[in-house]
Amino acid sequence: MPAATHLSPQDIEDLGRELDRIREEVLASRGEQDARYIRRVIALQRGLEIGGRAAMFAAVLPPAWLAGTAMLSLAKILENMEIGHNVLHGQWDWMRDPRIHSTTWEWDSASPADGWKYSHNYVHHTYTNVLGRDRDLGYSILRVSPEQPWNPVYLAQPLYNLALAALFEWGIAIYDVEIERAFRGEKPWDETLDQLRGMLKKVLRQGLKDYVVFPALAGPAFLPVLLGNLTANVVRNIWAHTIIVCGHFPEATRTFAEAELDGESRGDWYVRQLLGSANISGPPVLHLLSGNLSHQIEHHLFPDLPSNRYAQVAPRVRALCERFGLPYTTGSLPRQTVSVWKRILRLALPGPTPARVPAPVPGTSPEPVARAA
């Protein structure tokens, strides 16, 4: 049965209808302004990338190295977050621009776009926070929910979460291949190896560019350029990891049992997305650099709406949560990060006993589930 809350089936249907209406309104009003937004972000990103790489040719001068590395880091962050992630979601397909389309896009990440679209758009966005189904829940290596049985390896999870942050793109790329499913016999080996080959090919190409070709072009600045590119990749990885773990792992977000998927209606699905996601509050530049995943709740409700519209619909989603007594988890970046780390540290140790939200009793309306400030 669907995720238990205090809401009646009628409430859930009403909430679903209200959310559908918000979605329809945005779909009907997409136009030139939105199109100009993504074109500008793409132009800005390419400008930053060219500028950063050009500045780094003078990398023997420390200020040039710093400026180049900063610009390249920003470019890589924009490319993965506001552009790549969202284009691959099909958020901009409505423009029918063959250059900005989910079926033609490839991004500067170790994960080939095709495999990522499956593991992210389909698996993660359909089965969000469902234990045993959403592989993003802890990325198969972290214990982020008390329902995951403890084992001694998790004692090291604070350490390897740090390592995952620095190596995030490679971590995600390997994880997308689902090697553990091949070992368990759930996935054919030839398909797994094909994916692995595709990933290695891409990793090689991206690695060649950042660690061989550009450093070599810089001649005497070979080493500074290599280090600058490495720094930019690591900065981007840490940033992406930080934003993404804040989306689903803060303490107030819920996880779900597989049984809760049975008979799930559209409204139930919306409720699960709401309960399993958390926002990050902050200035517009944070939203831009996070690829608007700072509006993780809105993104999970409406994964294919253009990202520039999430800020606009957020107050309406929040008002609906208040009306229906549902939590709308949000907080500043430091606060959410601390919250995630508390969870990771706590769950490195055995326990606690999973606390299940009780099934609703018809005709009653218990307290709303835990509300984060």
Place this chain on the structure above:
Amino acid sequence: MLGIRPLLATAAGALTSPLTPDDYRATLNPLWSRNRPSGRVKAVVPETADAATVLISPGLGWRRGIAGQHVDTAFRIDGVWHSRTFSLSSPPDRADGLISITVKANPDGLVSRHIVQALRPGDIVRLGQPAGTFVLPAELPERLLFVTAGSGITPVMAMLRHLAAGPRMPDVVLAHSAPDPSKVIFGAELRRLAARFPSLRLHEQHTRPAGDQRSTRLTMAALATLCPDLPARMAWVCGPAALVEQAESYWRERGISERLLTERFHPNLRAGNGAGGRVRFVRSGRETTTSADTPLLMAGERSGMLMPSGCRMGICHRCLVPLADGRVRDLRTGVEHGTAGDLIQTCVSAAVGDIEIDL
């Protein structure tokens, strides 16, 4: 042997991966793209009350074609690209390098109205390469006949301009139909050409002169009278489907079909019966619902798919995609068909019930 160009492209690709150098060129200026050519609108010149010629400066990747060919274009309207195919009205050898299309605004046509009424100099137009066999042959015949109606004059205008710029105007008869003299697209230029070249004979058929409600269309019998040596001429016929079909049967009955080239506008689409259905695009995982008389091309485009497209009237076969499951109806004939694996023309096919497309 490897040329220097592919080598350079590979080297540049190593710098821009996962993008291509072309992506960066196009970001700086869409006209610099070689892979996806574009053009910039230089001027929009009114031809009649509801038709206009768009002069376009083509970018680097564009290759000029042969007089009479058409070109795929795409226009951005409120953030969305819309593709349409138009005949080029410019000859391929224009001195200033510009190309032109001439478009009549259809009251129900989003794209044609945009072109005539809203397009401005400086706007970017996406361009395909010139294509089509409705052209002048490399070796010009002695005598030519052009039969056109309405905006069917556009490809013929490109040919006439090409001939007018050449060394010698061959023996040409042009029979053009339009409602009245003011609605003749390129009217002034056609009359000027006829005055300048004695070997060019222009017949204007005004089908509704001075608001007359009785239509006086050009019949094949009338055509044969005004052009007695018709069977001896190489003929080009371009216009609405009815005109083209009449011409095709007339030429066929006389056994001279090999001397006829045709191009038609507007297919006669029939309303489908039944309820349409759900269309699933298997590879992209996208789904949309459609009615029984909506071409699959339109249904796909509305859902944001990048559909291959061309003439949009079932002629050029550029829109072919494999059917994965279900059946479709040909909107021209009403015939239901399709088994998995068939290549279907999405521009003239509608879904019969739920279908799947391998795209």
